[in-house]
Amino acid sequence: MISALFASLLASGRPGFNRRVAEARRRYPGFDTAAFGSFLSTAADAVVSAVAAHAPDRAGPAALAVFDLALELTAHKHTGTLARQVWTDVAPHYASLLAQQPAVTLGMLTNAVLHMQKVRGVRVAEWLDWMAQLAPQTGTLQQLSVCGQICAWRAGMVHFRQGAIAAAEQLPEALALAAFGAIEGEWPVVRDALLRDPWWTPEAAVRKRAAAGIEVGSFTGFGGGFSEPPEVRPAQQGFWVRSGERHALLMADACGAVLHPASADEYAHPQPAVNATVIIEAGCVVLNGRRTPLDLPAEGLKVVCSTYAVALTSPYSHAIRVLPLR
């Protein structure tokens, strides 16, 4: 049920709003008016109500911006659960920013979620929680932007790691530490540790989870990314992967692993392999003296080392196991 406030704002600009909907329907033949109405009455309403509670005089401009954004999202069929979660669970925490720049604030949050949703293995729900938690300390759009980037890395967008650490320099120390999940410490120390070792994070639980290794990819028949057991080669940023006729760049660190499309040419030009002491024993792999359990047969097992990680592949598996190399 739409709130009285939002209903009155919509009623006050009725001809203009109706014209916008009519135009969108013409431009996008599949425009779903029912989905748009539902999105307005729930998600958009939550945003406008939050702005009205924080700055009543800004509710009108916010309603206008929210209406246009909702139109765009509906036109692109993005009014699903995730977008609703952003608008109802996270955006209201940023009422102050929404009052100042509703379109940009809401656009950034929504785009980020839709962007992360497309990357397999990224934990969007965690990102939403962290962003809601950081809201009280976030006073500007720039801070929101950087926090979002840092949290995106923590949620598994591994390729953003360097950029997120660099961007964090723009944040106040307390906010930077909080964004990286550090409960204590000093930012320069945390930053140096992050830069030194991709498998380190301020969160002990995450470090422990990463030490056990990350499994990435699985058979395409089960919704995975590999049609054949993959082969890997070392790359500057991780590993080049080949599975059937497809190639990928595998990047992994403490926060997860992602696959990016790559070319046969890139796969054909690997980095030199890094030397490490690797021993395969029954049921485990020993890396530089560190023992990690392994549920793969030793036969055909291949171990490839890059600068910071070890990739294990087997002809009996469509997945790649990535372990930190220390």
Place this chain on the structure above:
Amino acid sequence: MPPFNLFQRISKAPTNPTAPPKPRQFDVADLYQGPLNVAHGEDATAAPLDEKLRQAYFWIVNNAIISPHYDIEYNRGPAQSYAVGDSKRALNLPSAQSYSSFVLLPLLTFATRRKCLFVGGPGRGKTASAILMGVLSGASVKQVKRAMQHGHPQMTVADLLGNPLPADLVNAQNMDDIRIAWRAWLGMRVKIIDEYNRIPPRTQSALLTLMGDNYAEVLNHIYECPDAAWYLTANDDQGGGTYEVIEALRDRIDVIVQALAFNPRFLGELLMRIEENLKPEELVPAEIIFTPEEVDRMVEQIRAVVVVPPPLRRRLEFFTSQFELLETAGGQFEYMTKDTARLSGFDWDQVVAADSGRDRLKDLGCQTRNGISVRNLMTLLMYAKALAYFRGNGEIELDDMRQVLPFVLHDKLQPDLDAPFFGLPENAAYRTDRISWLRRLFDLSNADYDRLDLDQHDPVGELAAQFEAGLDDLSERDVLARLNKIERHVSEQIKGRKLYGHLYDDLLKLKYLHQRYTNYLVWVRSQS
């Protein structure tokens, strides 16, 4: 309430996903790329100019031009093709990004500041497209419309360029005292002349100076115009307006594009424009507006960055050399050209009738009444560079050349419709479709080039390369050896062979090399 901006959106995705791979860099700012527009202030980063040009193209074909025809076809891998109708014309479904000439060529004209002529029947969007180009240059729709010159039979030089101030005409003691009220359009970065074939000849001459030399002159006063892209429209390109267009003016036009017919399947779009009162030229997004400095940079990038690889250059040389030779036109070797025949005013049919002994069906030169001028070649290279640049490539590909060539040579390479080639039933369509004929001509030339295996075996090219390496420290003996080699090669080339255009140019090149070595030999001997 500001207008809803669905119409003004431009593609955020790279418009040319085939661009060569760049070093892998992940920008954390990409997190906020998505369906919602979040560009604000300093965060909005400017796209590279080639990307901006592609964004402009895609905005126009997706929003402004209702029914684009993808007649500039590119393929990557096999493409689907169908033989349609009794004539078995090919309908191709290209396997790579293909383009609409009606939008692309004007845009390349804008990017290179050249001159483009729109031809086609009334009401097909010629003027509207020209106005769009004007808006891309940063002028408002009002400014563009006011600056547009409409050709008409009473148009005077003063209408076109400007008037002397009446008071000065009365009071001035000498010409320098007469001030001229120059017409405002002369300062525009995009100049539009609507229906230029309705301008009377005297005014056409003033226009010629303006187009050719980029200045206007009235009563000894000069107005230097800024570099500009020119768009002219004509209801047909055969000079069918009130006046025939003078040849020199036609020759100044770099490309000709034809406005193709409206596809009624797009009537819905047309209806929406009426109902919503949408005028695309008034909705051009700010992101695709180019500043003069940006166009300057773009011209420089196109000139300098995009290279013409030597094998492709060689193919163009081969193609060009097909057309100028007319064996019966000259008594001396250098004068055996179609230009000699044309200058003499001799009846073309008689000259051609005397030209016997060659296979007139096979000889591509027999299909035309003239050759390709230096200006045409320069234009062709510039547009091929611009197309490669537009496609995000640093090097011209054969296909780029093949695609722009017909539009550049459209009005320049005149077909001889009495040639045996046009008499064949399968070639009947080329009598009316000049674009397809020119493309076919280039394909035939390339096939001939491949047949002669000139990529691998080009003795004249080798001799030229040897000469290009320089004459420093070359001894008399070396020079004599090279002269001997040239002479032997000439003998081999002419042995029992008919004279075709490419052979004619090869022989002239050999003569040039021979002369340069001869001069050098004289100098070397004078030093000893």
